[in-house]
Amino acid sequence: MGEFKPFWEQPSHPDKIEVVKGNKPYKSSAYSKIFLPAGALFTKIATATFVDHDTYTTVATSKNSRIELNSDLVYCNHSCNPSLVFDMTRFEVRVSEDRPLSVGDELTFFYPSTEWKMVQPFSM
Numbered sequence: 001m002g003e004f005k006p007f008w009e010q011p012s013h014p015d016k017i018e019v020v021k022g023n024k025p026y027k028s029s030a031y032s033k034i035f036l037p038a039g040a041l042f043t044k045i046a047t048a049t050f051v052d053h054d055t056y057t058t059v060a061t062s063k064n065s066r067i068e069l070n071s072d073l074v075y076c077n078h079s080c081n082p083s084l085v086f087d088m089t090r091f092e093v094r095v096s097e098d099r100p101l102s103v104g105d106e107l108t109f110f111y112p113s114t115e116w117k118m119v120q121p122f123s124m
Contacts, residue, residue, distance in 0.1 A: 012071035013043060017107065019075050030075035030107040032083070036095045042084055045091040047071045061088040079108035 011017060018031045036042060048067040051058060057074050058066040068074075073093065076084060083101055085094045086109050093109075095101045 006072075006074075008047065008070050008072075010072065012047065013073075016043060017072045017075070019072050028075050029077055030072060032101050032103055032105045032107055034101070035103055036101045038095055038100050039097045040095045040101075042093040042095055042101070043073070045069065045071075045073070045086075045093060048091065059086060059088065073107075076107045076109050078110065079106075080110065082108045082110045084109045 011019065016032065016034050018033050019028060020031065021028045045067075047070040048059075049070060050061075051066055051068050054066060055068075058068055060066045082096055083099075083105050084107055085096055087094055
């Protein structure tokens with residue numbers, strides 16, 4: 001299975017997200033184009049659609065519900081010390097509470113905060 005092909009107009013957040021495509025599948029990343037203080041709203045999740053299946057691009061909204069983001073937010077990678085928090089009760093993406101977001105910071109979130117099972121789990 002290769003990396004998916006985005007179907008939405010890119011860039012989806014031209015004032016906020018810079019997507020850097022990797023030279024191999026699953027090596028793309030997203031970077032901040034803006035400064036925001038800790039805890040600030042980065043963006044609303046406004047283009048998502050509910051789906052009935054798990055893929056490596058879906059985000060869980062509850063144990064039995066998931067969405068496709070349908071935006072460049074899909075390029076936010078995992079970090080144990082994330083720059084963003086995906087708040088799936090409010091459909092918002094916020095800057096982590098422990099530090100501001102600076103221009104050039106990689107946009108990451110803690111995958112287990114939204115996932116009960118992962119289609120492509122981390123290998124140990």
